[in-house]
Structure formats: structure tokens, C-alpha cells
Amino acid sequence: MYNNIKVIAFDADDTLWVNETYFREAENEFAELLSKYETKNKIDQELFMKEIENLKFYGYGVKGFVLSMIESALELSNYKINPKTLEKILNIGKEMLEKPIELLDGVEEVLEKLQGKYKLIVATKGDLLDQERKLEKSNLLKYFHHIEVMSDKKAKDYQKLVKHLDIHPSELLMIGNSLKSDILPLIEIGSEAIHVPFHTTWAHEEVTDEEQFTSNYKTVLNIKEVLPLF
Incomplete structure (x- = not known):
């Protein structure tokens, strides 16, 4: 043929x-971290929109995803997010980059x-x-x-x-x-x-x-x- x-x-x-599975797990962790500010559904939607908006700046991949999570966290919390939570978001990204193949x-x-x-x-x-x-x-x-x-x-x-x-x-x-x-x-x-x-x-x-x-x-x-x- x-x-x-x-x-x-x-x-x-x-x-x-396997790759996309790790992004879904990271999104769930992110929603958990921000659960006091919004519902999971709203957090997922906002993060997705932020990722699409940022593609022209960061392209595809974990690093762009982490930057979009940080930006979304700032906005969803009305800029009141605890720096420790931002550190946890950075660690989600590092864990993704260290996943076994x-x-x-x-x-x-x-x-x-x-x-x-x-x-x-x-x-x-x-x-x-x-x-x-x-x-x-x-x-x-x-x-x-x-x-x-x-x-x-x-x-x-x-x-x-x-x-x-x-x-x-x-x-x-x-x-x-x-x-x-x-x-x-x-x-x-x-x-x-x-x-x-x-x-x-x-x-x-x-x-x-x-x-x-x-x-x-x-x-x-x-x-x-x-x-x-x-």
C-alpha cells in the first residue's frame, strides 16, 4: 500500500x-491548590484559555504550561496567592519534567x-x-x-x-x-x-x-x- x-x-x-496523562494529573493538582478561589471546572477553563493565549509567546510544552498555571493562579486569586502556593506550582512542573519515560x-x-x-x-x-x-x-x-x-x-x-x-x-x-x-x-x-x-x-x-x-x-x-x- x-x-x-x-x-x-x-x-x-x-x-x-505517555505524555498527556501527566498534564491531566498536573491540572488536577493545580485545581486542588486553587480550590478555595474557584470551582474545578472554572479553574480548568481559565487555565485552558490562558494556555491558548500564551501559545504565541511560549509555544508547546511543560515550561509554557507552568507559566500559564502561574498566571492563572495570580488572576484567579485576585493576586492574593501565597508565594508558597506558587512554589508548589513550580514543583508540579519540575515533577512533570522528571517523569520516567x-x-x-x-x-x-x-x-x-x-x-x-x-x-x-x-x-x-x-x-x-x-x-x-x-x-x-x-x-x-x-x-x-x-x-x-x-x-x-x-x-x-x-x-x-x-x-x-x-x-x-x-x-x-x-x-x-x-x-x-x-x-x-x-x-x-x-x-x-x-x-x-x-x-x-x-x-x-x-x-x-x-x-x-x-x-x-x-x-x-x-x-x-x-x-x-x-
């Missing part, structure tokens, strides 16, 4: 290893089988230092020819990647968990994509039913299911 493919790109967070089922088996047959790369967004640290901890670096940490994952960003790799868009296949970031932009530029859903999705990555069902991509429930497709 994928006879033309030369490069297979893998998303990192929630495709190779939990590889998702089948990842290493897939990389082993595809290595040598295709050029394998990582195409992820987030904080450069954090993503490099996670890749190092994962022991997966040996499988990849190239690591691309992107500031965003829109069609134009993938076009730049294709140009950098010196291939035609039809020679690139992306494997990832986010329809919005890993699948639909690839279809748009004429590349192939395989969707491997993760049980938790950040609201910012969700797409409409129309977007979900009108694009030509494959969905598998476990990454190991990609192997028979090659």
Missing part, C-alpha cells in the same frame, strides 16, 4: 510514550522492524530541551535518522520538513495520535498518514466530526497494526 514511501515520521508524545505498547518492535527499510525520523512539537531529554531517556534515539522539534505542526511546517528532507510529499508517511497535528496537515500537502489514537487528547488538538471523517487516512488501535500495511 505504501510503495512510494521513503521516510516515516513519528510523533513523540502519546505516540511513542513510559513507552507505549509495541513502539520498539515497530521501530526495529522498520529500521533499515525506511528512513525513520521524529517530528514533534514542544520544548526542544525537554523533547531531547525524553528521547535520550527513551533509549529510542538509535532508531532515528533525524529529530525535528517543530514550533507548530501545520501544513506549511510539514512542507518545510519535506523540503529539508529533499523528498516529494508523497514519499512521507506520518504516524501520530493527533488528528489535528499529525494527520490532517499531512493529507493536505499530499503525504500519507496513520492515526494511532491515544485515550487522552488535549482539547486544543480535537477536531470536528466533519474533519475527522472526510480525510483519507488509516486508523489503527495499536501501533503494531501498522506493520502489515508495509
Whole structure:
């Protein structure tokens, strides 16, 4: 089916290893810390809006998330937040950055089988230092020819990647968990994509039913299911 493919790109967070789960846990801790000021629902909503507002300043990743938590805490408390609480918020972020890497089922088996047959790369967004640290901890670096940490994952960003790799868009296949970031932009530029859903999705990555069902991509429930497709 994928006879033309030369490069297979893998998303990192929630495709190779667990990530979004830790953000949900951090959000719950944050809501607990601010529970005397607002309801959990309101705190979650305010934090999400602050994260979206701050993407243009901080990009994606834990550090931007922590700064958004601090800003939200100041505003939600009407600037009366205890400095000790701010310190606890900073510690939530440090704990997230120190989390062990939990590889998702089948990842290493897939990389082993595809290595040598295709050029394998990582195409992820987030904080450069954090993503490099996670890749190092994962022991997966040996499988990849190239690591691309992107500031965003829109069609134009993938076009730049294709140009950098010196291939035609039809020679690139992306494997990832986010329809919005890993699948639909690839279809748009004429590349192939395989969707491997993760049980938790950040609201910012969700797409409409129309977007979900009108694009030509494959969905598998476990990454190991990609192997028979090659």
C-alpha cells in the first residue's frame, strides 16, 4: 500500500510514550491548590484559555504550561496567592519534567522492524530541551535518522520538513495520535498518514466530526497494526 514511501515520521508524545496523562494529573493538582478561589471546572477553563493565549509567546510544552498555571493562579486569586502556593506550582512542573519515560505498547518492535527499510525520523512539537531529554531517556534515539522539534505542526511546517528532507510529499508517511497535528496537515500537502489514537487528547488538538471523517487516512488501535500495511 505504501510503495512510494521513503521516510516515516513519528510523533513523540502519546505516540511513542505517555505524555498527556501527566498534564491531566498536573491540572488536577493545580485545581486542588486553587480550590478555595474557584470551582474545578472554572479553574480548568481559565487555565485552558490562558494556555491558548500564551501559545504565541511560549509555544508547546511543560515550561509554557507552568507559566500559564502561574498566571492563572495570580488572576484567579485576585493576586492574593501565597508565594508558597506558587512554589508548589513550580514543583508540579519540575515533577512533570522528571517523569520516567513510559513507552507505549509495541513502539520498539515497530521501530526495529522498520529500521533499515525506511528512513525513520521524529517530528514533534514542544520544548526542544525537554523533547531531547525524553528521547535520550527513551533509549529510542538509535532508531532515528533525524529529530525535528517543530514550533507548530501545520501544513506549511510539514512542507518545510519535506523540503529539508529533499523528498516529494508523497514519499512521507506520518504516524501520530493527533488528528489535528499529525494527520490532517499531512493529507493536505499530499503525504500519507496513520492515526494511532491515544485515550487522552488535549482539547486544543480535537477536531470536528466533519474533519475527522472526510480525510483519507488509516486508523489503527495499536501501533503494531501498522506493520502489515508495509
